[in-house]
Amino acid sequence: MDVRTLAYNLWLLLQLSIGYNLVLPVVLLVGYLIRKAFVSKRQSAPLTLEPDYAIIVTAYEQTVLLPSVVASLLKLNYTNYVIYIVADKCDISTLHFDDPRVQLLRPEQVLASNTRSHFYAIQRFIRPHERLTIIDSDNLVDPEYLNELNRYFAQGFTAVQGIREAKNLDTTFSCLDAARDIYYHFYDGKVLFEVGSSATLAGSGMAFTTELYRASLEHLDVTGAGFDKVLQNAIVGAGHRIAFTESAIVYDEKTAKSDQLVKQRARWINTWFKYFSYGFGLIFKGLTTFNWNQFVFGLILLRPPLFIFLLLSVVFMLINVWVAPTLALVWFLGLLTFVAGFFIALLLSDTHPKIYKSLWNIPRFMLYQIMALLKVRKANQISVATKHGSSE
Secondary structure, three states: OOHHHHHHHHHHHHHHHHHHHHHHHHHHHHHHHHHHHHOOOOOOOOOOOOOOEEEEEEEEOOOOOHHHHHHHHOOOOOOOEEEEEEEEOOOOOOOOOOOOOEEEEOOOOOOOOHHHHHHHHHOOOOOOOOEEEEEEOOOEEOOOHHHHHHHHHOOOOOEEEEEEEEOOOOOHHHHHHHHHHHHHHHHHHHHHHHOOOOOOOOOOOEEEEHHHHHHHHOOOOOOOOOHHHHHHHHHHHOOOOOEEEEEEEEEEOOOOOHHHHHHHHHHHHHHHHHHOOHHHHHHHHHHHHOOHHHHHHHHHHHOOOHHHHHHHHHHHHHHHHHHOHHHHHHHHHHHHHHHHHHHHHHHOOOOOHHHHHHHHHHHHHHHHHHHHHHOHHHHHHHOOOOOOOOOO
């Protein structure tokens, strides 16, 4: 094989490594629809007992939204739970919770890590809780949240991801952030789970048996953003599936301002570069053990952030206009397939009209993410957690 042929084959391989991300969601969607047509709906076991939950709420520097999240949790249609608030690097002098189900914890030393905060709470459990769920300090929860999680635990799952719906749609950025979440919840949650793989974890609105969570992370010290990437890799790598439910609803504060967006996305992009290689391990493990869950989930972990592979796809298409016009057409069809799949996700979800109107601003949204890419090396020094406003 001469150098020119080798270079061309490597060029094709590079394009394939990006291009499959354009069509894979739609391929999985077709599989989901076929399976839905021929497989009867999963029946939930009757719920008679209330398993004991620890609800861990993590806060970093900001406490302004904590009273609202606690008020929301205390309205759960459930009795057997304790709320553990880990107020890391926070002034808690104005926080007062009279309900005995609320444990307010302030670490003596700054933790600056989600998992450190989680295990700070776990080590101070007032009783051995069977399950735990992670809630962000800007979240609100549906009253049936724990009951809906229980439906999947009752089926034998040890990890369940709920859905994070938008709490605020008052700016263009928050609407576009919500559109992104809808896309990921649909394909990386609902579709991926229903075709026999696992839902990706979203950082909050997720629950585990306490035993599984400890076995997955207790031996590690995960700093910076991305603990959910480490956690999902450990769970799927151990042979478990992560269930997904649209009925366990957490209302999440969406990014409303450009500076929030840049700092948040810089952290998220940083986590992809840091952890995407987990995908190779899961693909190899899935192939060698014939494990569909691990193989498909590994493919998903290799996928770059949306704006990166979309920009690369456009670049490859334009290059191929001169190099290989037929491939340029293939790229164009792939981009059309992605756009169609994106709108299918919105149409099959409960999408607010404001979100559709905001889509014209996607180029601007992507521009800020390119700015975030330029800050990716110092992402965790720039900010540790997204700072939201106090408006509801």
